[in-house]
Structure formats: structure tokens, C-alpha cells
Amino acid sequence: SCSRAKDVTMPAKLPVNFFSTRSPVIDLFRGQLDYADHLRQDSEIALYFFYAPWCGQSIAAREEIEHVASRLSDQVLFVAINCWWNQGKCRKQKHFFYFPVIHLYHRSFGPIEYKGPMSAVYIEKFVRRVMTPLLYISSRSKLLDFLSNYEPGVLGYFEFNASPQPPGYLTFFTSALHSLKKDYLGTIRFGVITDKHVAEEISLVHSGSVYLHRHVNTSLIYPNDIMNYTAENICKWALENREMLIRWLRPHGGKSLLLNNELKKGPALLIFVPYNPLAEIQPLLDEITKVALEYHNCNKSQASEPDLQHLRDSDSPAFDSSVPDTRMKLAETFSITKYPCCNTVVLPQWHSISRTHNVCELCINQTLGVKPNTVNVPHCNFFEIEAALDSFYLQEHTFFQIVSNTIECSNFLSFYSPFSYYTACCRTVNRHFLSFIGSEKTIFQTPKVAFSSHGKKDKSDIQNSIPHIEDRNCFIPDLHISGTNITGLSCRTNKTLNLYLLDSNLFWIYAERLGASRSTHLKEFAAIVDLKEEVHYVLDQNQSLVGPTLENFIKNFSILYSPLKRYLVDDASVHLRAQRVITEVTTSTFHDIVLSSEKNVLLLYYGQWCGFCASVNHVFIQLAWLLPPDNFTVARIDITRNDLPWEFMTDRLPTILFFPYQR
Template sequence: MSLSTESSREADELSESSCDSQDDADTCPVHSNRSIDGEDNTATDYLQEEIEPEIRPILIRMLNLSLEFAIFCVIMINLTALTKDAPKISKPPAAYPFFPKGSLVTDWYRGHVSQAIEYSRANDIAFIMFYAPWDAECQSGKKEFEAAAKYMQDYVSFSAVNCWHPQSECKVQYSKVYRWPVLIAYPSHGRGVQYNGPISAPHMIQFLKKVCSPIVRLGNENPKDFEDIYLIASLNTAPGSLDFAVFYTAALNYLEKDPEYRITFFVTPTPTKHPTLHLQLWNETLVYPTHEKPWAPDEILQWIFKNTHQITTWVSPSGSKSLALYNNMNNHPTLLLFTPKNPLHHSTDYYNMLQDVSQEYHNCNDNVMVSMHYLALKLKRSVNVLHHKTLRATCKAKSKGPTNRRIISTLASAWTNISTCSKEDKNCNFLDKISSFCLNLQSKGTIDLAPLISLHTDELCESCKAGTDDPRSAEALLKLYNKEKCRQFLTAEKLHPAVLENEYNYSPGKVRNISGLFCQTNRSLTFLAMDSLLNYHFARRLGVDLFSRSDKSAAVIIGDKMESHYILSGPLNGKTIRDFIFNFTKNLLSRSLDSPATLLNSNLESIKKADSNVKSIEIKELDTKSFLPAISLENK
């Protein structure tokens, strides 16, 4: 029993005795109330007496355990503080060059991105590859990047930056890049233009040519070199023109947003204060509202993408999960043309054939503008075929690679162009002519040019011996232009020869008229094209083996609602594809049951036929004892 309980009982006994000894009766009721409280306290104390003996040992044990745990924590903290060392961070492995020694690509393999960009800005145009050495796409793209550098070395500077080396400048600045490589072209001024096309040398070359010349100057002639849509701007192109700078920037930014380059930018020099812009589509011409929208690159591009609509277009899936193909199909049956798209050729004949067919298919009311555009397209196709055959006949079969052109200084070329030397007078005294010319200048109070003349004497004499040897003469420039066209043509033919309809699958006979068939049925078609060299696996999923066809081309109609597809059998040309469309519209086609499994079975059958002469094949099972003797056999 606790001391507090005993003291409370003694106090109660004293109070009771005092109440009995007194005669005042008024105090007893008060004591009776206290006695009631005392009884409650007695009950509480009784419960405490029953419970406390059981709880006290538990509380003592918990207290001791807490003390022990606290002592253990203090000891461990002290031990950790005494034995703690600085964290050991292993040094990153030494950086090594990604590109081989002697490469045309300047490799900043330690990740010095600021120096790389500063070095690149010193050139007119620079193409930089930001890479991670371990990435498979970077390793496979290294050869393509070097091939592009070999072709464009006279016009573009090529560099590469390692953005994965730990603690490097590039790694710190671009730590949130999730896909490698990143390719960016840097003009001498303005922001860089990112390349988003396939990692292949021909596509990179096409992109760099577009960066070098994003705008085509147009005179009084009509636009020729365009594929789908073209844009014509009439504006002031004088030096320092802000209108031209805006249009030039819009053309560069467009290359970043559309890897297919479906729109060609033309400019017509006009001495005007208010620029005009026309977007030429297949069935209409739209005018940029300069009174409503500002003349700015972003506004121009937004207007272009918002108003562009095509009946035929190229589709290039990114290789990862995307809705590019689904969005272009628009929940309609789709005619999908697989054909090689050579980026170094000016046009693709089979794609032009698809454009002819689609415009005829959509010409419902004999629209005059559509009909004129259709005739212009047919004429352009004929010109392209003739141009290709001319290049094939005139260009040499063997490529000579990059030309080593010697460009003399601007001062020397000035003397060369005004020289009176001719082809007949090859031994003319060029120094005497220069001396007499300089004396005339000095007599008029000009500066003394004798030191400069003596410095460039050899170059001037060498250039004057024959008028056509001047690298800046009209004849030399025309020769260089033709040589460059042949070089591009031969490089394109190495990738894949051009596929022409009249050479591969021309079918004489009456061609079916499908004009306006689009408006006569509810099963209207969407026309798409895919590069069979890059996207052959899509055709394989549909049961088409493109590599077994000489032209690597095929046409398939995909019906999304019926989950069926139809394959054009036989040759692919304008006649058969029109019959194919007509039979689909009339529901006369049989559903194709081909799939990758059928292609696999056909390949197995061909293998069996090839091995039919072999009687038996012995396959020996190797173990630990027979492995080394088996691999050590000669001629095996």
C-alpha cells in the first residue's frame, strides 16, 4: 500500500473522532459528505492496489530497455564519428575518341561542347553529332555520319561531341536527353536546326543541301522542282531586308518540323514594302493574311501547317510507338504504296504516278484548277523521266569523289576576270599587263599594290594561261555545276537505282477512267506512300516480300473496319493500280490471307528445294571432351 493511501486513511480517522467529540450537530452532515467521497477514494485506491503490482515491473523493464537502447545509439554514433572517412568515388574511365584517327569529323570526345560550337560557328554551316559511345544507334550512325562528311566536306564542317562522359560539360548541360544521337546543323548566324530524319548518309546529305539552300529563287518561270506543295513569297530581297530574313528563318525552321520536306519555299524578288505569301495546294491557292497576322517565322509556320491538306503524302513512322500511320489513315480504307524513296533523286516516279491517280480519283466535278494541276503534274513527270535518262547517258559510271578545287583569293580573281588573255595567246605576258594596270591606278592616287602583285604572281599567271581555267569564270562554274549533278546522281544510283514505270512494269492498253470515283462511293480511299528501303518490315507484316520484287514496290489496300487487306498482284503501273482501285470500290477484290507466316513457309520451302540434292545432314552433339577437337579441325 502506498504512503498516500495510508495518510488519507489516518486523516479520515482523525476527522471522525473530532466530529464525535463536538456538540455542534451542524458539522456532522459535512463530515457525512466527506465520508462518501472517502468511500469513492477508497474504491479507487483499492483498484490501484490491485493493478499497480502488475504494471510496475512492466514499466521498470520498459524504462531499462529505453535506457539500454539510448546507450547503444550513443555508442554507435560515437563509433561512426570516429571511424567515418570521406566517400570514395571511383574515377570515371578515360575518354577515348569515338571516330578513327584521320577522320573528316572533328571529335570532341571529352565533351567540350562550348568549344565545339564556337569552332563550328567559324564556318558557314556546321553539322554536329551529340553522341553516347555505348548507344547502338550512335555506333551504327557513325559510318553514315562519316559518309555524309566525305560527300559534303567542301560545304559543311562536321564535328562530334561526347555527351555521356561523366562530369563533362556536355553531360552537365544536356543531362535530360533520352535518345541518341542528336544531330544539329548550325548556320553561321541564328539558332541551330535539329535533324529529325533517318540516320543514313543520303538523308543527311539531303538535309544539309536544304540547309545550305532553304529557299529557291524564282524568276518569271513557273515552279518546277517541288514534290507536293510549294510556297511563293514576293518580297524585297535587298541586303538588310527584314522581310527576307523572316522568310529565310521560317524556311530553316520548317526543315526541323517536317523531315519529309513536303513543302518547297520559293521567293520572287520584288521591290515592295509589303510582302505577299501564296500557298499552292492541289486544288486551291491560299494567301497569307498579312493584315491579320504578323510577319514572323512562327506565325508563318503555324499558318502553313494549319491550312495544309494533301490527298497523297509520304509517311515515315519514327520506329517507336507513335500514331503517325493511324492519324494519316483517318479511319478510312487506305491505299498504301511501298516504293524506294531515294533522297538524292529529284523525284520518285512511282510516287508521281500515285499523285496522278489520286488527283484523277478526287476530281469529282471536273474542277478546272484540279484539271490544270493534273496536266502540269503529268508534264512534270515526263520532264523528270527525261532528265533522269539524260543524266544516266551523260554521267560517267565511276564516281570521282570530292573535287580538289583551288579557289584563289578575291584580289587575284579580280585581276583574272579583267585579263585580256585569250585561248590563242596562252603565252601572254601577264605580269606586264598587271604592272601597266597598277601604274594607271597609282597615277590616279591609289595605293601601291606592288607587294600584293608579287605575292599572288604565281596564282595569277597560272589562272591566266587559259581563260577556261579560271575557277570563277562562267564556263568553269557551269562545268562544276554539271559535275556536281553527276556526282549526286551516281551517289543516288549506288543507294538504289531510280524506278521508272515505263522501264519496269509498263502495260500498254486502255487505261480505266476513275475520275470522280471518290464522290461515287462511301468507301473513299486515302493515299499514302512509304519508303520500302526503310519500312520494308511493314510490308512484311502484310505478307509482301519486297526484296523478291525487282522494283521493290507494292500496293496494298488496308480496310480498317473489316480488318482486312488486299494486295495488288502482278505488275505495278498506272493501269493496274486504277483497276485495283476500281475493283475495290465495286467490292470485287478477294481478301488476302498472306501474313509473315506465309512468307516464312515459302522461305522454308525454297530452302528444302535447294537442299533436295543433299541425301542426309549429320549434326554432331558436342560435350566437354569433344568440343576442343571439333573446333580445332582444319577446313571447318
């Protein structure tokens, strides 16, 4: 080229301090990552705040980090690192896709990334959990306080008399830090029992034993004989077997898929409460926790939990057809409530056994290769029930009858495998049982039913037996649970709710979208969202959010014909003007303007985010000027802010519907 012009590259400006020089946060604005690691060697707990000086979220989080540092700077090292400066080591060694990023280190363990809200109280709560990952329990009262918490808890028993660090203690300590690394919300609490007598309260005898507490399901002890005693395995075992009665939701933003993934699991009760993570006493949260425990407590009481565990651990009885006493014991004890691995089957009319019986309880027999001579009721696997049902229906000719005076059992060959057998015990249930369906006692308890043997063919028994599923003339009364208490309600209805908590201080915008009042000062709100039915219900905001109110709200949703009315979101900010070319429609005015109008109505469905709607809008305005106002009403509705009955909704925008007069 003949040009004398040269390429000129303007060097980047040198970075400046992001934090004040008087701040307790050490600001490495040139990205000196190696110097940060040098400072961390002298501190037990260190927090790294990686930022980009141009990032708005980093600027917003700066004040929150300074607030936490002002409270914990004497115990925690706070270091801020500019990871955007292109000549700094942080930019060369770290490859972050977003800012800010918070990493915590506990001595040599780390990094533990914090992914929660960028709020001072939440960050401080997480830092304190890293500082003290274990709670030390030395008395029975502290143990009860630990177990009464709604969050799942893992307890380890270690004897500190012989050594300040007994075998397995460091592994358990590291597992608590691993749980924070994988579960940044910190929903699992870890504790250490230091007293032998306190450990015996939860059946921990040997030092190094680990116990996972669960409120409703059976609590577990870490299986040392199956899994290696490592920090990763303990953390994985606790996360896989934890019991989540009520969950905290912290969506990342307006486009977060977290709510969508949770709502797909089934009907959800969303409870918005103001939450302070640092407060030691949460009265409202404790009351909500009691409701959740009662709702999921299908065993009626916590006292029955050891008995149920004993039933699960006890050996299943073997019944011999040649012993009459054993056969009588089978009729008295064989029940789906005692053997939850069995499945109750109503026989179809074409099945050969249906001539004498109409109900069978199907279990899996774990004998292999040889047809068993006795009928066992073993601890079977739920995943094989479907295969057992197919074999039960398809291979009825392989039945091997064992007849008793009260109940009739059979062993039959598996349809899928020639080396395994299943067990079926059949009986006849009288029609008199139907008269008790309306009462709560017989619905949720095993009734005393009459059994018929194989040899009896009494016509009265056949007429009084429950008809088969295929019989269209059969009428079974509806299941009404109104008037009952909430204990175990999740197991007594097909409309089981998933319970979620949201902090109204952070996510009140979601509550307003569901129907919460924008003018209220008390940010407490509850709503039930059923994504499958495309409806949601709102708890009356004139009622205080307390335990009895929540219980009634849940019970009214759970009954078959719910008295709750679907809530339709209405944009109350729209004010209609007298002279306007296009009429703005809301949920409350839809019936009067569109359905009850004495004119032809042309309605445009639009959304503020819809680009195509904006391009169609000027055409729609010109059309409104051309149509005679005496015969036509041109209107539009923002479908993102107003709910309509499902028959008038649309799944694409923009959409134009014409509602003719006298249609």
C-alpha cells in the first residue's frame, strides 16, 4: 500500500480501585490471583469476590459484600479480584461466563461456590455455615432441637475422650463441606454427638456411626458394610436419601426455568413469607412446618415409626398349606397395609379365578428355579410389580392352588422369566363394604372383610360381591374428605400437593403475578398452582397466614368437588377513557365488553414483549377508524397480564378473534 497510515491500537486504560481504600475488603484490581492465594495461607476462612468493573450486578453486589465484611472481617479474609483486566492472572487462569462469582475456602478445602441471592443476609448465612459446618450436640435437649428442624439432618457419633480427632471425624467434617459444595442452599444440616448416652437415643452405638434423620419416612444409618466411608459417599448418600417435606425456591430471574420444572411435578402450594436467614426464631416458618409435617405424616404419629421399622426389618412369615393355624394367621395378617410391596388387583371377568373371587393381592416371590411348596410374602421390589401383573393376567393356566378355610393363595410362573415365581392371594369382598366408604374410618383403615374359599358357590355371596371394574353398572360413592383433619392427607388423596417456600423480600414480583395485592405492607401470600389443569387458587388475603388457615386451604383443594374458585389475574392499572379508538379489555371487563356486547367485537390478543404485535398494531388502529362505531367495537387485551377462561385463551400472539353480535 502507498498509504503512510499505520494501524494504531489504543492501549486499555489501567484499572482503578473497585472498593474503597477504607473498605475491609482487599481489592486486587489488577487481577493478582497469586497474591490472593498467598494471603489465604494465613487465614482459616477466605472469601474471593471475582468481579468485572463494568458489570452492573457486580456493582450492585459490592455494597452487600462490604456489609458482610464489616461484620465478619475479624474471622474471614475478604478479597475482591478484578477478573476482567486482560493482563491479570485471574483473566488468564479463570474463565468465568458470568459475574460476580463468590468462592469460599475452608483452609485447604475449596473452592465452594455460592450461587444464592446476592443479598447480605444470605451471603453472611452461607459464610457462617462454611465457618461452622458442624453443630456439636452434647445433651438430649440439643438433640431434640436438631431433630425438630424441618430441614433434613445428618448426625455422626464420635468419642472424643481418647483422641481430639477420633477416627472418621475428619471424613465426616469434610462431608459437611462437600454438601455445601453440591447444595449451595445448605438444606442439609450436619451435627456431631459427643455424648454416648445421647447417641443411644437414636440407636448410635459405635463411634463413627452416621445417622440420617427423616420425619415421615424411616431414618437411616450409613451402611459401612456396603459403601466406603468417604466424604464423597456420605454426602452422596445424604443427598439421595434426604426427605424434603417443604422446599425453598430461589428462582434466578424472570426467565428462570426453576419454577417451570417444579410445577411440572404436580400441583404446588407456593407460600411467600418474609424470611431473615440470620434470625434464630421464625414463628411463622415453624407454624408452616407443622402443617407440612402433619400433611405428610401418613403414619398418623411419630411414635409409630419404630414399630413400622420393626415390621420392615422382621422376617416375612412363611405359610404352609398343611398347617391350619398358619393358614388362619395368614387370613388375619395378610394385608396391603402391612406389606406395602404387594399390589391389590380387581379381577377381570374373563379370568378363571374370577368365578370364585374378585380381589387378589399380588406379591413377588423371590424363589428362583423351583416352584415353591409354600406361599411366602417376601419383601419384594416395586419395580417388578408391573411384570407380575402381566404374568398374573396372561398365564392363569399355571396357577398352583393352595386352598385354606379363609383365603386362597397361588404361586404362578413369571411370564418374562422361566426362573421366577409370583404369589397371589385372592378373596371375595362383600358389597356391605361399600356402605362404609363414606366414613373416614373404613376408607383409611383395612376393613374386616369376609373371605370365601374355593369350594363355596353360594349364590348370595356371588350377588353380594363387589362387581368387576369392567361392570359399567357398578357405582362406587365418591371419596369425600371434608371435615377430616390434615394428618396424612397427602396419602389419602390423588391431588397431592408439593409445598414450596419463597422469600417475599426477594420474589414478591412472582406473588403479584399470581394475584397478590401490590399495596399490602405485610408480604405474606399463598397460592395453589395446578399446571396440568391450567388453574391456580389464591388464599384470601384478608385472612392471616397461620396454620389453621393453611390447613383449610389445603383441605378445600384436596376434596373431589373443590369449593375453591379459579383465580383470574386482572390488570387493574388499565383505565378506560371515554374517547378511544381501541377499547382496552381486562379480565374484569371481558364479559361486559366482549360477551355481553350489543355490537360486533373484533378482539386483538397481544403482549408487550411481542414484536409482531407492535407491527400489527398500526394496521389494527387504521381498521378501527374504517369500521362503523355503531356496529363494531375494536378492542385488544394484554394476555400476559390478564387471565381468561380457557376456551377464550390462545397459545400464539398476535391473534385476532371476531365475536359477532347475536351469535
